[in-house]
Amino acid sequence: xxxxSMVPAQQDPSxxxxxxxxxxxxxxxxxGTAAYALGNSDLVNAETTNIAPIDPSQPLExxxxxxxxxxxxxxxxxKPSTFETKAVRNLYPGLKDTMxxxxxxxxxxxxxxxxxxxxxxxxxxxxxxxxxxxxxRLVIHGLTENALIFTVDEIRQFPAVSRxxxxxxxxxxxxxxxxxxxxxxVSGLVSCAEWTGVTLKTLLDxxxxxxxxxxxxxxxxxxxxxxxxxxxxxxxxxxxxxYSQNGERLRPEQGYPLRLFVPGYEGNTHIKWLRRLxxxxxxxxxxxxxAKYTDLMADGKARKFxxxxxxxxxxxxxxxxQKLTRKGLxxxxxxxxxxxxxxxxxxxxxxxxNTWTQARLQEPILTxxxxxxxxxxxxxxxxxxxxSRAIDETGYVQPMLEQLIDERGKVSFYHNNxxxxxxVSSSGEVTNGRA
Ligand SMILES: Nc1nc2c(c(=O)[nH]1)N[C@H]1C(S)=C(S)[C@@H](COP(=O)(O)O)O[C@H]1N2
Ligand SMILES: [Mo]
Numbered sequence: 001x002x003x004x005s006m007v008p009a010q011q012d013p014s015x016x017x018x019x020x021x022x023x024x025x026x027x028x029x030x031x032g033t034a035a036y037a038l039g040n041s042d043l044v045n046a047e048t049t050n051i052a053p054i055d056p057s058q059p060l061e062x063x064x065x066x067x068x069x070x071x072x073x074x075x076x077x078x079k080p081s082t083f084e085t086k087a088v089r090n091l092y093p094g095l096k097d098t099m100x101x102x103x104x105x106x107x108x109x110x111x112x113x114x115x116x117x118x119x120x121x122x123x124x125x126x127x128x129x130x131x132x133x134x135x136x137r138l139v140i141h142g143l144t145e146n147a148l149i150f151t152v153d154e155i156r157q158f159p160a161v162s163r164x165x166x167x168x169x170x171x172x173x174x175x176x177x178x179x180x181x182x183x184x185x186v187s188g189l190v191s192c193a194e195w196t197g198v199t200l201k202t203l204l205d206x207x208x209x210x211x212x213x214x215x216x217x218x219x220x221x222x223x224x225x226x227x228x229x230x231x232x233x234x235x236x237x238x239x240x241x242x243y244s245q246n247g248e249r250l251r252p253e254q255g256y257p258l259r260l261f262v263p264g265y266e267g268n269t270h271i272k273w274l275r276r277l278x279x280x281x282x283x284x285x286x287x288x289x290x291a292k293y294t295d296l297m298a299d300g301k302a303r304k305f306x307x308x309x310x311x312x313x314x315x316x317x318x319x320x321x322q323k324l325t326r327k328g329l330x331x332x333x334x335x336x337x338x339x340x341x342x343x344x345x346x347x348x349x350x351x352x353x354n355t356w357t358q359a360r361l362q363e364p365i366l367t368x369x370x371x372x373x374x375x376x377x378x379x380x381x382x383x384x385x386x387x388s389r390a391i392d393e394t395g396y397v398q399p400m401l402e403q404l405i406d407e408r409g410k411v412s413f414y415h416n417n418x419x420x421x422x423x424v425s426s427s428g429e430v431t432n433g434r435a
Pocket of ligand 2: 123168169171
């Protein structure tokens, strides 16, 4: 026998505690299970005195919620704690109208890489239609061998795939002030989910394609009838027609019951409430790919079909309006993503970009998905200028804003993927480093 196994069971602290809890529960002394670790006198108090509000300076007092029953089981759809009042979507700064509007994901409140469905960013050009899935149809026609009409149920019967991908609006954020206060205000038009649906290729295999097929024009069923043209190679690659998001059916805000998902491409191409895919030999040159979602350069020419969301990262802790409340060891946290593939490295700086160290990438590291990063740092009351820069598998390095402006001028609006600085003051307050 080893020395360890000779230790009597009741001397193992966890065993002792469990036995004691069982005894107390049997003897009717406890209501809440956590109470066993406390003295008998506390338990007697809990039973005989009126329940007082908890005093945070007495953390070992049995709290009020331990002395009573909780809420009943099986609320039909679970909700976050009512104390989590900051984890909410907000209208994009400056917007007043809610119909053609954006709302941001509260990035500074989120952990990991999956955005909860209720906090996914929104961009609607004509509000959120309420679509009855039984009445909804998807038409695929044009330069196909057969034109086909699918019900939502029929689409769900094809072999499916589930993939984790980010989606980002290309106006996230613009090149000009006012700069936002929080991470959400700066860059909250990005979110990430596990999407389930059929690959568009599966449906195109059903319709067949004529040799002249070069583009597919996707159209939404909302009041904006949002229309975008996607090159056929992309459509036969990783494009999906999705019906689920993080395990449940798409939210109305995200395109219920069907949405086009175009991994790595700007959010505008991910047509929601998808009703029509028109296979053609040329793009539609719709409003959304001419007047909007083109990039006017300093020389007066515009880039068109600038589809791919380039490599970007953002520190979400510490970030604007947060506060460091203790000195010593901290962890810088953030998200990085690239429409070209996987994130290979994230560098972080606490001195405004003079020196950089490599952050640790948190697994999983998935293609065209948010990747979380972490980097420890010491804070002892000195001022810091915190920032991150991401590098993707093509070797592309996230640029500074000055570099982007040098290249594109100041009239450009979309595709600002520049490095975002946060200033930490000597009192620990965090503010936008651009302001
Ligand atoms: N039918 C339709 N599809 C649409 C839009 C729209 O207004 N109508 N907005 C587009 C834009 S600009 C973006 S950024 C994304 C936003 O998707 P989300 O609201 O799910 O975040 O959807 C795109 N698809
Ligand atoms: Mo967008």
